[in-house]
Amino acid sequence: MNAPAEQLAPVLEPAPGEPEAAGQSLWQDAWRRLRKNRAAVAAGLTLLAIILFCVVGPWLSPWRFDVPDLEYGPQGPSLRHWFGTDALGRDLMVRCMMGGRLSLLIGLAATVVSLSIGVTVGAVSGYFGGRVDALLMRLVDVLYTMPFIFFAILLLAIFGRSLVVVFVALGAVTWLTMARIVRGQVLSLRNAEFVQAARTMGVSHLGIIFRHLIPNTLGPTIVYATLTVPAVMLQEAFLSFLGLGIAAPDASWGLLVSDGAANMTFLPHELIFPALLLSITLLCLNFLGDGLRDALDPRMRFD
Amino acid sequence: MPLLEIHDLHVTFRTPEGPVHAVDGVDFTLERGRTLALVGESGSGKSVSSLALMGLLPSPPAIVRGGPCLFEGISLLEAPEAERRRLRGNRMAMIFQDPMTALNPFLTIGRQLTEVLEVHRGVEGRPARARAEQMLHDVGLADPSRAFDQYPHEFSGGMRQRVMIAMALLLEPSLVIADEPTTGLDVTVQAQILALLKERAQKNEAAVLLITHDLGVVAGTADEVAVMYAGRIVEHADVDTLFRAPRHPYTRGLLQSLPRLDSTPKVELSVIPGHPPDPVRLPAGCPFRPRCRVAVERCAHERPALQEVAPGQRTACFVAEGA
Ligand SMILES: Nc1ncnc2c1ncn2[C@@H]1O[C@H](COP(=O)(O)OP(=O)(O)OP(=O)(O)O)[C@@H](O)[C@H]1O
Ligand SMILES: [Mg+2]
Numbered sequence: 306m307n308a309p310a311e312q313l314a315p316v317l318e319p320a321p322g323e324p325e326a327a328g329q330s331l332w333q334d335a336w337r338r339l340r341k342n343r344a345a346v347a348a349g350l351t352l353l354a355i356i357l358f359c360v361v362g363p364w365l366s367p368w369r370f371d372v373p374d375l376e377y378g379p380q381g382p383s384l385r386h387w388f389g390t391d392a393l394g395r396d397l398m399v400r401c402m403m404g405g406r407l408s409l410l411i412g413l414a415a416t417v418v419s420l421s422i423g424v425t426v427g428a429v430s431g432y433f434g435g436r437v438d439a440l441l442m443r444l445v446d447v448l449y450t451m452p453f454i455f456f457a458i459l460l461l462a463i464f465g466r467s468l469v470v471v472f473v474a475l476g477a478v479t480w481l482t483m484a485r486i487v488r489g490q491v492l493s494l495r496n497a498e499f500v501q502a503a504r505t506m507g508v509s510h511l512g513i514i515f516r517h518l519i520p521n522t523l524g525p526t527i528v529y530a531t532l533t534v535p536a537v538m539l540q541e542a543f544l545s546f547l548g549l550g551i552a553a554p555d556a557s558w559g560l561l562v563s564d565g566a567a568n569m570t571f572l573p574h575e576l577i578f579p580a581l582l583l584s585i586t587l588l589c590l591n592f593l594g595d596g597l598r599d600a601l602d603p604r605m606r607f608d
Numbered sequence: 609m610p611l612l613e614i615h616d617l618h619v620t621f622r623t624p625e626g627p628v629h630a631v632d633g634v635d636f637t638l639e640r641g642r643t644l645a646l647v648g649e650s651g652s653g654k655s656v657s658s659l660a661l662m663g664l665l666p667s668p669p670a671i672v673r674g675g676p677c678l679f680e681g682i683s684l685l686e687a688p689e690a691e692r693r694r695l696r697g698n699r700m701a702m703i704f705q706d707p708m709t710a711l712n713p714f715l716t717i718g719r720q721l722t723e724v725l726e727v728h729r730g731v732e733g734r735p736a737r738a739r740a741e742q743m744l745h746d747v748g749l750a751d752p753s754r755a756f757d758q759y760p761h762e763f764s765g766g767m768r769q770r771v772m773i774a775m776a777l778l779l780e781p782s783l784v785i786a787d788e789p790t791t792g793l794d795v796t797v798q799a800q801i802l803a804l805l806k807e808r809a810q811k812n813e814a815a816v817l818l819i820t821h822d823l824g825v826v827a828g829t830a831d832e833v834a835v836m837y838a839g840r841i842v843e844h845a846d847v848d849t850l851f852r853a854p855r856h857p858y859t860r861g862l863l864q865s866l867p868r869l870d871s872t873p874k875v876e877l878s879v880i881p882g883h884p885p886d887p888v889r890l891p892a893g894c895p896f897r898p899r900c901r902v903a904v905e906r907c908a909h910e911r912p913a914l915q916e917v918a919p920g921q922r923t924a925c926f927v928a929e930g931a
Contacts, residue, residue: 498709506697
């Protein structure tokens with residue numbers, strides 16, 4: 306009756322607080338913690354450099370991405386063309402920059418779509434459970450069974466070939482997994498005592514979902530989001546490869562890599578440069594994602 | 609008019625094994641500013657009753673019936689969800705057993721306090737912060753403005769429970785339900801937390817519904833005690849009366865199982881033999897009969913109601929009535 310075992314629970318030492326002045330919000334705290342993570346900072350700066358390179362680069366370069374240098378022809382790197390030229394003699398560096406603009410844009414847009422739809426659907430589904438959950442998850446299942454490529458072809462056949470269609474097609478598939486991840490997280494959290502406590506304080510369902518539950522799921526969500534970016538870039542490449550996505554002379558990293566792979570034996574640089582950019586971006590996103598996940602968990606500390 | 613008037617409250621859970629009668633006709637009233645301790649064995653329906661009052665039982669599986677249940681004149685079982693949400697945190701608040709898990713690990717202490725001000729009063733920013741810090745100060749945190757920006761994991765259990773009390777009393781509710789608020793804490797901290805809870809509640813003239821297993825806590829804190837058994841209140845009296853002259857055989861058993869300072873440690877605690885009934889198959893008649901030493905023929909097929917057996921003492925037992 307007197308629960309002696311519980312009374313003998315060890316005395317918990319008051320934990321010493323973090324020494325410096327603490328921030329106001331989750332994001333400010335996260336930013337403070339992120340800055341202390343060297344790998345994440347380096348990755349972030351590298352990404353920033355790549356973005357700048359792609360966005361500003363084409364204006365500074367004397368070459369155009371769609372006009373071949375006929376005097377020069379297809380050749381390796383030199384002072385005239387730093388990355389060399391492609392099989393048609395076009396400057397590869399400008400093509401990499403233009404491709405980067407497109408790939409980064411597609412990656413970012415699809416991730417934003419996947420985050421906003423996926424997180425909302427997943428959180429609502431996991432929190433309310435029951436019929437709402439069954440309905441939303443069946444919708445996700447149905448969309449899952451639809452082959453992505455079939456969906457893309459369908460959209461392209463109806464609306465014609467355009468970048469918007471590629472965005473929609475990619476966005477429509479990427480939120481599905483995100484929704485499942487977030488649903489799983491919320492499902493495991495919705496019976497947590499702090500959710501019950503928030504309810505006893507009169508917080509509404511939406512308040513609980515958006516203020517209490519979603520911040521708790523940010524770790525896995527962010528990591529998955531950073532994996533979405535490269536995955537989407539590769540899917541776009543696949544579409545382009547089938548002639549459904551970007552059309553020449555426009556470029557994306559995916560398309561440049563697949564062109565480069567075709568000419569790998571006699572123009573290896575045509576594969577190396579775009580592949581290098583793609584892999585560095587991917588690597589940086591991974592580091593940044595890991596760093597963000599740790600930074601967003603207030604229980605993690607950096608010394 | 610009493611603050612809280614509960615009549616014939618029933619809560620049933622639909623489960624695959626059949627309906628679980630977790631609360632089976634609870635009756636009590638609570639006056640403003642009083643502390644009522646709800647005691648009883650594990651599974652007797654204490655938490656479920658309090659969650660039903662807060663309107664926090666998920667339905668399905670829970671079905672809440674009976675009544676009328678009046679809080680500040682509002683009929684709890686009939687009020688729409690929006691009105692009940694306005695009551696929660698504002699007029700009635702709750703403190704949980706485990707302060708380790710009842711605070712959101714991803715939000716600062718300050719955010720969790722100001723959220724309550726925001727939701728119910730629309731107070732934000734500087735004024736909200738000032739109010740929250742004042743409250744943290746009132747519950748005895750040494751450095752409130754620093755605590756405001758800290759996360760729950762940076763606090764010990766006792767400090768977190770102080771934060772929970774601050775949160776619960778922030779809007780000066782008239783009813784505070786505390787469900788085993790000190791079970792997870794060590795003994796010295798337990799006493800401090802109970803004293804704090806009582807002091808803050810008295811300051812606001814709030815009534816406290818204190819749920820506990822611990823009769824020691826009851827003796828030190830409560831004004832009245834209600835003893836629950838198998839989803840019903842079997843005895844309800846002032847603390848003094850209950851400890852001095854318990855009438856229900858179950859209450860007597862509980863008090864005998866309480867270790868005393870003057871008892872020699874070798875003496876075995878007398879524990880009531882047997883188990884509480886299965887809430888899926890409650891027996892006809894008095895649910896305590898199978899464990900009762902004084903049961904009579906009538907107990908097997910008739911259910912005793914709570915009756916006044918002495919001034920200020922109500923007991924649900926035929927034998928006690930007759931005595
Ligand atoms: N969601 C549920 N579904 C089915 N049965 C439930 C549910 N919640 C509670 N119960 C049952 O209701 C009964 C009362 O539970 P309650 O939690 O109120 O007990 P308690 O008196 O608070 O016990 P403790 O002292 O252990 O906290 C128990 O038999 C329990 O199994
Ligand atoms: Mg309980």
